[in-house]
Amino acid sequence: MREVSLDLQASDGFGTVVIGIPQDSPIEVDARLESVVEGVLVSGTIAGEAVGECARCLDEVVYDIDASFSELFFYPERAKVAQEEAEEDAEIVVLEDDQIDLEPLLRDSVVFALPFQPLCSPDCPGLCSECGVRLADEEGHAHEARGPMWSSLQSLFNETKES
Template identity: 55%
Template sequence: MLDTHDLSRRPGTMREFARVVPAPADLGTAVIGIPAGTDLTVGLRLEAVMEGVLVSGVVRGTAVGECVRCLDPVTQEVTVRVQELFGYPERIHAAEDAGDDELADEESVLDGDLADIEPAVRDSVVTALPFQPLCRPDCPGLCSECGARLADDPDHTHDVVDPRWSALQAMLEQSSVTDETKES
């Protein structure tokens, strides 16, 4: 929550907000996110405009997650730009009264003098995070046979052939022999 009280509603009035705050909960997705309570570096500019208060700036933190291929921990610096207009409540109410529901729906509203930038920050962070985090772009993942990390042992193979598979292989070999015999 940002207090906009000292902006005094005069368009053109401006204030800088630079602080390190603890990250709120749920700042990310199921696979990667900025852990709650870790440092979030916030550098914002609050600017009074005709319609309300425009909040813009940069938020930075460190996301922690798991590689989707090998399950190794993944950490990633996240820097997002945030820009959100918080309308003065009476303006939104006036729009509602005038039947302009679109404006009322789309715009964030000041709660008294307070601007809740958390939803805007959350949206930007979630958008900036990888959909499928990887420990490195070419992570080979885990062996489907034994679960070993292929990055540790790239030449890793299993000679043991599934008995059902070897039976099928034998049949295929036999049929190809038969085909060749027919052709000649």
């Protein structure tokens, strides 16, 4: 068994379209490599800071990631049997030239740990549907009921449509 601590930089794509760890941002990985009969069992944690947009008000959201991962990397000579025994759509991972490629594993665990709909706060009221102002910044924000100016525009619009 061996333990490793790695200070890495995120490559492109550590996240989803709405939130993710920016490229070249630091990620900390603590991993444990264990020799088992079929190969090497890799488990550990990954920590980093994801940045995204609030799904309601589009403000910046910073999200601390503390995700865990675990994967068995099979010895090539064990892979065939393992694949046959695995469920049909399960993909097994194989050691290549005694190398462990952690990146896909780390990437998946980060994506899995991220919120599907990031929010700046759980009760973010979002944006005003009429003027687009961020409601959390303006307490009691409201609009006057639509006045005469609006209704004359509205009737003008209807006339145009009829003609």
